[in-house]
Amino acid sequence: MLDIRCPTFRFKLTNLCKFMNERTYIKNAHEKIGQEIVIAGWVNVRRDHGKLIFLDVRDATGIIQAVALPSHKEAHDAAKELRPEWVVSIKGIANKRPEKMINQDSPTGDIELEITSIEIFSRAEELPFDKDGELNLDTYFDYLPLTLRTERSRAIFSVQANIIAAFRNFLTENNFVEIQPPKIIGEDAEGGANSFTFDYFGHTAHLAQSPQFYKQIMVGVFEKVFTTTSVYRAEKHSTTRHLNEYTSLDLEMGFINDHRDVMRTERALLAHIMRVLEETSKKEFALLGAEIPVVPEEIPSLKLREAQKLLSEALGVDCANEPDLEPQHERWLCEYAQKTYGSDFIFITHFPMSKRPMYTFEDPADKDYARGFDLLFRGIEITTGGQRIHEYQTLVESIKKKGLEPEKFSFYLQAFKYGMPPHGGFGMGLERLTAKLLGLENVKEAALFPRDINRIDKLLSQ
């Protein structure tokens, strides 16, 4: 693979930037000890000791200490002027530090760059706070273009990029085909409640709450499909569990026996993601004090009614006939799975049909309950999935039973009118998975630019 960062790859033409063609990435400084190198990046910290001015310079690959000495007067004068977040390129000699001066905490802690020349690309205003310090969440969000530059934030979104890549790679390797479903939709799969609506050339359109209809239709085309797509929920509550725009990792697969084939697929997929994170992201997990979970060969699984019996006994509450789990129930069940099976994951299956969407497949062996599941992970539901109805007439009946009009779904229904195999799938919230993997308290910390009832970048009340 051609490395497009490599200097030889660049145009050798008049340069805007004096040194750019010779740039060394900070993590590669080790290979050039004793040589004059050029680095480029942001001033992370500046410590002015008068004669000696120390700079910690940050690029995408690491942080290195540089020092300006009075003997290089021009560079020393420039260094006096620098402040945090200024963007520079620096020419200097990569000196090996004496043994006792080595900083063991940094991968470049054994090197110090003796500055011979500085070029300033852009200046920065004085920072409104220490961006690496403790910040309340509102301030953190108000200043995302600055606060996302912290080591912690970079770790979160590096891990997220690795998760999404691992998701796609596993499925592609297993002959799933990626699809690009629309987000502008006419009728909503979930019936239209909680959807954002807008004017589309004189007609009402919705923002998709899920790619459900389209991934099912595409099972008729490719048998197995996946997508990583934005979905929208116009929910009015602001909690640590909800986002109004989030990324859904979705798959749908044909020719299954039942929902357990889908669960088995999800297990294998999660095991793959964790293997990839073990290879790529150990440093980031360590920084956040988080652990990569072990995915057991078989994820424990309970029917909802079984789970509720355990909950009623343990918590002394009567939830045995509730159609769904409360947040505290999800937390308790995860503790139970951890204690009993040593698993961070637990499936809950067989929710009542009454609370599931119209495309849900009823278990013939367990009337009124769905061949479907939620996956709970470290206290929260991260996936809903299951088998779907594949017979046209059954689906039409189910739509009517939910009080909806089949005519409104005539486009979607064509897939079933013209032959669909038994199929199922699931959607997994990327931000929830990221947050729980890394031990973040609020799911909003796992969305780059989170949207909630109070905020689109800035607080809406401002």
Next chain:
Amino acid sequence: MLDIRCPTFRFKLTNLCKFMNERTYIKNAHEKIGQEIVIAGWVNVRRDHGKLIFLDVRDATGIIQAVALPSHKEAHDAAKELRPEWVVSIKGIANKRPEKMINQDSPTGDIELEITSIEIFSRAEELPFDKDGELNLDTYFDYLPLTLRTERSRAIFSVQANIIAAFRNFLTENNFVEIQPPKIIGEDAEGGANSFTFDYFGHTAHLAQSPQFYKQIMVGVFEKVFTTTSVYRAEKHSTTRHLNEYTSLDLEMGFINDHRDVMRTERALLAHIMRVLEETSKKEFALLGAEIPVVPEEIPSLKLREAQKLLSEALGVDCANEPDLEPQHERWLCEYAQKTYGSDFIFITHFPMSKRPMYTFEDPADKDYARGFDLLFRGIEITTGGQRIHEYQTLVESIKKKGLEPEKFSFYLQAFKYGMPPHGGFGMGLERLTAKLLGLENVKEAALFPRDINRIDKLLSQ
């Protein structure tokens, strides 16, 4: 990599589907000649010759001919009933055909499955037309859940999945980080014209026309970022070049010399994509009668004014002072690049600043013209890119010059207030690239479920 299609991977439990655990993919039938196998899929064609009933059965991997003989009465009776698009699994003996009966046009043309048993998963209504026949585009779109099942459509969207994967893989290999930018935005990068607006909890929000602001902000975090994201244009015209929702392949990179670094990156990226298509998609290109282009070592490049001089001379029109190119100009320039340089690609650089967005970097050596480019491919612009302003004050002035209020962009402006390197990037339309690669006349054929002024799945006027 664990193959999740493999039978041993499935639960061995009570099955809904009699044969599913033993399923053989059609393309693998060769490995089992002489054996009894189970296939599953759709009836593609049925030919009833009375005693002999022939079925072409289609799954995700291929098409195979099966034959029902009167000697297997139950199967023969079932085969009589079958119609196109019914979903079945079939047990049968994979017989090698006699030499003279081999169908050379099909990869499984040397096999015939002698049916011993049939299971029907779902029935299909009579098809409203021959789905593989010539259809006008409106009928094709009206029946997408059916018409996407044709070999031609499957080829288009297989190629598209390979393009998007190649885009991501190349950039990931080259240390770009994938980001998930929001599509719900407050202020629009292009100034708000042509954006869809909607009510967001009592405030006006827009659907993003590009991830521009967010990918620039993220250069301050990761230096090099990319995204594959949906973007929205509320343009009222219906043409063969436009979609109201499309997928943009976007990247942005820091520490560049100028726009030519971005052009160089795009060239290398396109070369990689074509290499991947050579490896993965030759069959699909052959089916569509299309050729995978050669990406030259250096893509020819003209300044807009140079291009216009050529156009004026060749076409006898005076377009020398126009701010942009007309569609017929783009077509002529592509013919010119093909004739003169043997290239399917040509860059046009240095458009006037007056017509470019507020973040555009002016070329100091060519006042009033942008350090930016369009990439034309086979007659159409598929990319707009360039260097961006990275200095805070310059950007504030540029916003004012466009008649916009800097306060409205205060969130975005933070990135520049707190230090940004010289940077640039581009956006490439996935559907246009797909359409032009495969020789499709209308870009809408390269979107799974295209949205235009007249249609969200169904015609809006209905």
